[in-house]
Amino acid sequence: MRTYGLIGAGGHGRDTMPVLAEILGYKRGDTDVSLRFVLEGTDHPPSINGYGVMSFADFCRLDGEVHFNISIADGRARQRIADLCHESHLKPFSIVSKTTVIMDDNEIGEGAILSPFTTVTSNVRIGRFFHANIYSYVTHDCVIGDFVTFAPGVKCNGNVTIGDHAFIGAGAILRNGSKNRPLRIGEGAVIGMGAVITKDVPPFTTVVGNPARPLKK
Numbered sequence: 484m485r486t487y488g489l490i491g492a493g494g495h496g497r498d499t500m501p502v503l504a505e506i507l508g509y510k511r512g513d514t515d516v517s518l519r520f521v522l523e524g525t526d527h528p529p530s531i532n533g534y535g536v537m538s539f540a541d542f543c544r545l546d547g548e549v550h551f552n553i554s555i556a557d558g559r560a561r562q563r564i565a566d567l568c569h570e571s572h573l574k575p576f577s578i579v580s581k582t583t584v585i586m587d588d589n590e591i592g593e594g595a596i597l598s599p600f601t602t603v604t605s606n607v608r609i610g611r612f613f614h615a616n617i618y619s620y621v622t623h624d625c626v627i628g629d630f631v632t633f634a635p636g637v638k639c640n641g642n643v644t645i646g647d648h649a650f651i652g653a654g655a656i657l658r659n660g661s662k663n664r665p666l667r668i669g670e671g672a673v674i675g676m677g678a679v680i681t682k683d684v685p686p687f688t689t690v691v692g693n694p695a696r697p698l699k700k
Contacts, residue, residue, distance in 0.1 A: 484514075484515065484516070484517060484547050484548070485515065485516050485517070485547070485548045485549075485550070486516075486517045486518075486519065486542075486545055486547065486548065486549045486550065487503060487507065487516065487517070487518050487519070487550045487551075487552075487576070488519050488520075488521040488537075488542050488549065488550065488551045488552075488573075489503060489518070489519070489520055489521065489551075489552055489553075489554050490521040490522075490539065490542075490551060490552070490553045490554065490555065490564055490568075491520075491521075491522075491553060491554040491555040492520040492522060492527075492531050492536065492554075493554070493555070493556075495554045495555075495556060495596075495614070495616065496520065496554035496555075497531065497532060498598065498617075499552075499554045499578060499596055499598065500518065500520065500532065500534055502578055502580050502598065502599065503518065503552075503578050504518060505580075505581060506578065506579065506580070506581060511533065517535070518534055518535075519534065519535050519536065519537050519542070520534055520535070520536045520537075521536075521537055521538070521539050521542045521551070522536060522537075522538060522539065523538070523539045523564075524538065524539075525538050539564075539567075542573075543567070543568070543571040543573065544571075548574070549573050549574065550573065550574045550575070550576045551568045551573045551574070551575060551576070552575065552576055552577070552578055552594055552596060553565060553568075553594065553612060554596060554614075556614065556632050556634075556650070557632075558612075558629075558630030558631060558632055558647070558648035558649070558650065559630070559648055561612050561630050562612070562629070562630050562648070565594065565611070565612055575593040575594040575612075576593075576594070577591070577593065577594060577595040577596070577597075578595070578596045578597070579595070579597045580597055580598055580599040580600070580601065582599045582600050582601075583597045583598075583599070583600075583601045583602070583603075584601075584602045584603070585597075585602075585603045586602075586603065586604045586605045587605040587606070588605055588606050589603055589605065589606065589607045589608070589609070590607070590608045590609065591603070591607075591609045591613065592609060592610045592611035592612070592613065592629065593611050593612070594611055594612035594613075595609065595612065595613045595614075595615075596613070596614050596615070597613075597615050598614075598615060598616050598617045598619075598635075599617050600617055600618045601615040601616075601617065601618065601619050601620065602619075602620040602621070602622075603615075603620070603621045604620070604621070604622045604623050605623050606623050606624050607621050607622075607623065607624070607625050607626075607627070608625070608626045608627070609621070609625075609627045609631075610627060610628045610629035610630070610631065610647070611629040611630065612629065612630050613627060613629075613630075613631050613632075613633075614631070614632045614633060615633045615637070616633055616634050616635040616636075616637075616653075617635045617636070618635055618636045619633040619634075619635065619636060619637040619638075619639070620637070620638060620639065621633075621639045622639065622640050622641045622659075623641040623642070624641050624642045624662065624665075625639055625641065625642065625643045625644070625645070626643075626644045626645070626665070627639075627644075627645045628645055628646045628647035628648070628649070628670070629647045629648070630647055630648050631645055631646075631647065631648065631649050631650075631651070632649070632650045632651065633651045634650075634651060634652050634653035634654075634655075634676070635653045635654070636653055636654045637651045637652075637653070637654070637655050637656075637657075638655070638656045638657065639651070639657045640656075640657055640658055640659035641659040641660070642659055642660035642661055642662060642665040642666065643657050643659070643660055643665060643666045643667075643668065644660075644665045644666070644667045644668070645667075645668040646667075646668060646669045646670030646671065646672065646686060647670050647671070648670060648671045649668050649669070649670065649671060649672045649673070649674070650672075650673045650674065651668075651674045652673070652674050652675050652676035652677070652678065653676045653677070654676055654677045655674045655675070655676065655677060655678045655679070655680065656678070656679045656680065657674075657680045658679070658680060658681050666680065666682070666683060667683040667684070668680070668683075668684045669683075669684055669685045669686030669687065669688065670686040670687065671686055671687040672684045672685070672686060672687065672688050672689070672690070673688075673689040673690070674689075674690055674695065675689065675690060675691030675692070675695070675698070676691075677693070678690055678691050678692060678693065678695040679692075679693040679694055679695055680694075680695050681694045681695070682694075
């Protein structure tokens with residue numbers, strides 16, 4: 484029995500599970516493949532949208548061939564859970580929609596989720612457990628760190644560098660940089676919904692607006 488666990492059953496998880504089922508050719512009642520939502524804690528329903536639910540603790544104790552991905556938007560939570568899964572010798576896998584377009588000479592780390600109608604063009608380097616939600620794209624010569632999250636409709640143009648754990652909000656536009664001077668989004672930065680990024684964003688900074696400016700506290 485091969486078990487594929489999707490950790491997290493919020494909106495993104497519930498949107499992602501049908502994509503996983505499609506790429507695996509899974510049909511309910513299959514005896515050689517099991518698809519499960521996996522949740523931390525013990526207070527959860529027995530099923531969500533027709534897929535079985537199990538606790539994270541029980542999932543980590545499963546025998547056989549056990550694979551995992553993490554459908555949680557918070558990059559630091561993804562890293563914490565990924566580390567626990569690796570300690571339990573579970574196998575990460577990526578979820579790439581059949582409608583995703585991936586072009587030439589790209590490197591995409593383990594555990595990616597590329598939702599329907601996403602695009603990665605050419606010569607892109609992406610780290611571990613990247614999320615690209617629906618209708619997002621990454622174009623040429625971008626370098627993206629680990630545990631980075633793109634909400635729906637992010638437009639990441641060429642020669643952009645994004646640090647680990649950055650969160651890019653829905654509909655944000657990142658202008659293109661250049662080979663010698665890429666546009667830089669710092670580690671842990673948060674880009675607000677619909678923001679237009681025209682210059683570098685420092686680490687651990689939240690920016691909003693068009694053109695984007697630091698959020699006033």
